[in-house]
Amino acid sequence: xxxxxxxxxxxxxxxxxxxxxxxxxxxxxxxxxxxxxxxxxxxxxxxxxxxxxxxxxxxxxxxxxxxxxxxxxxxxxxxxxxxxxxxxxxxxxxxxxxxxxxxxxxxxxxxxxxxxxxxxxxxxxxxxxxxxxxxxxxxxxxxxxxxxxxxxxxxxxxxxxxxxxxxxxxxxxxxxxxxxxxxxxxxxxxxxxxxxxxxxxxxxxxxxxxxxxxxxxxxxxxxxxxxxxxxxxxxxxxxxxxxxxxxxxxxxxxxxxxxxxxxxxxxxxxxxxxxxxxxxxxxxxxxxxxxxxxxxxxxxxxxxxxxxxxxxxxxxxxxxxxxxxxxxxxxxxxxxxxxxxxxxxxxxxxxxxxxxxxxxxxxxxxxxxxxxxxxxxxxxxxxxxxxxxxxxxxxxxxxxxxxxxxxxxxxxxxxxxxxxxxxxxxxxxxxxxxxxxxxxxxxxxxxxxxxxxxxxxxxxxxxxxxxx
Numbered sequence: 001x002x003x004x005x006x007x008x009x010x011x012x013x014x015x016x017x018x019x020x021x022x023x024x025x026x027x028x029x030x031x032x033x034x035x036x037x038x039x040x041x042x043x044x045x046x047x048x049x050x051x052x053x054x055x056x057x058x059x060x061x062x063x064x065x066x067x068x069x070x071x072x073x074x075x076x077x078x079x080x081x082x083x084x085x086x087x088x089x090x091x092x093x094x095x096x097x098x099x100x101x102x103x104x105x106x107x108x109x110x111x112x113x114x115x116x117x118x119x120x121x122x123x124x125x126x127x128x129x130x131x132x133x134x135x136x137x138x139x140x141x142x143x144x145x146x147x148x149x150x151x152x153x154x155x156x157x158x159x160x161x162x163x164x165x166x167x168x169x170x171x172x173x174x175x176x177x178x179x180x181x182x183x184x185x186x187x188x189x190x191x192x193x194x195x196x197x198x199x200x201x202x203x204x205x206x207x208x209x210x211x212x213x214x215x216x217x218x219x220x221x222x223x224x225x226x227x228x229x230x231x232x233x234x235x236x237x238x239x240x241x242x243x244x245x246x247x248x249x250x251x252x253x254x255x256x257x258x259x260x261x262x263x264x265x266x267x268x269x270x271x272x273x274x275x276x277x278x279x280x281x282x283x284x285x286x287x288x289x290x291x292x293x294x295x296x297x298x299x300x301x302x303x304x305x306x307x308x309x310x311x312x313x314x315x316x317x318x319x320x321x322x323x324x325x326x327x328x329x330x331x332x333x334x335x336x337x338x339x340x341x342x343x344x345x346x347x348x349x350x351x352x353x354x355x356x357x358x359x360x361x362x363x364x365x366x367x368x369x370x371x372x373x374x375x376x377x378x379x380x381x382x383x384x385x386x387x388x389x390x391x392x393x394x395x396x397x398x399x400x401x402x403x404x405x406x407x408x409x410x411x412x413x414x415x416x417x418x419x420x421x422x423x424x425x426x427x428x429x430x431x432x433x434x435x436x437x438x439x440x441x442x443x444x445x446x447x448x449x450x451x452x453x454x455x456x457x458x459x460x461x462x463x464x465x466x467x468x
Contacts, residue, residue, distance in 0.1 A: 021259025023269025092120015
């Protein structure tokens with residue numbers, strides 16, 4: 001341990017799933033997915049009930065999580081009119097932005113990303129340009145390769161650092177390979193602080209799983225994917241224990257957005273809506289945090305917080321609070337008092353904002369959520385301006401509009417919405433934000449791979465047609 005104390009620049013392991021819903025884990029109510037490791041992790045740490053990603057889609061939510069900023073702040077609301085980044089696009093996370101990996105690396109941390117990136121696939125946008133010492137994984141979603149019925153996308157690239165090392169990899173074997181990389185990284189850096197970001201491909205479509213998980217799943221391929229994530233978490237926790245790092249390591253588990261379905265394999269529990277929507281089911285996701293000896297075991301936290309809080313929180317825990325960007329606005333706040341169970345700790349946010357692309361859909365203030373618009377960028381159908389108020393304390397499923405009963409609450413939140421528009425903009429109302437920054441751009445972009453019929457692909461086309 002090289003003499004390090006548990007509170008001295010703790011190791012941080014951030015595990016982020018893809019399209020995992022609020023109700024997909026046993027500790028969040030699932031009865032069809034077996035998640036004993038994550039349930040134990042919850043009992044040994046803290047489980048948040050009101051945790052949000054900053055977008056209901058993956059590219060904007062991941063960019064927000066890494067930079068501590070709402071997506072429109074960093075140009076990540078839309079990507080040349082599209083909801084997420086696609087192969088070969090000339091836009092991505094700007095080199096002017098500072099990520100949590102950069103902040104921690106300046107404090108002496110080793111930094112590694114294993115898994116899905118999805119913040120731009122051009123060389124200027126890849127992880128090594130944004131504070132990660134190493135990278136191993138897919139640069140975007142696992143359905144952005146060649147599939148039966150979908151042969152237009154280029155072959156799916158597997159990248160090591162900045163080099164494509166495989167095309168169309170066996171997705172059923174990929175999680176085990178990811179775990180192996182994680183264990184190697186932990187062993188290699190056991191004597192110094194590290195940030196390990198493990199970004200799973202599960203349970204994004206198509207779902208390819210090891211046969212052993214498929215055979216015992218009670219919930220088809222979806223449940224097998226969830227249970228593979230649970231196994232992977234256990235493998236990482238075991239490695240930390242074997243290396244004597246348990247007491248020095250904060251492990252955080254979450255998902256990039258809600259499940260794309262609610263009831264057909266995936267579950268957003270009692271929440272309304274799905275991925276790509278600004279109902280709670282699209283953006284409220286699990287958050288479990290474990291740090292033996294520092295986070296009191298068996299707690300629940302009901303304070304509203306967001307993934308944009310990770311950067312300032314991790315920086316504070318690492319003693320790098322002063323390194324948080326001060327030359328530009330960021331939206332996240334330090335939630336370490338909530339993580340550590342300090343008496344009387346409350347959410348540092350006056351409000352949380354729900355963006356649909358570059359348009360403001362809703363605002364949460366305390367127990368109240370006010371919709372000011374819906375539809376448009378990510379949601380089918382025409383954009384509608386509206387005023388709907390939901391009491392999330394009594395009606396987490398957003399079934400009953402109570403705006404008429406609480407006009408004073410509507411007025412207060414509407415004022416917050418207006419201030420947010422001035423700051424971040426609201427495309428639906430033609431408002432350009434005063435404090436937004438441009439997305440990164442490169443000239444002459446090109447895909448990382450090109451299909452070659454003579455190449456020895458593991459699968460020239462994946463045989464599952466599922467995408468999304």
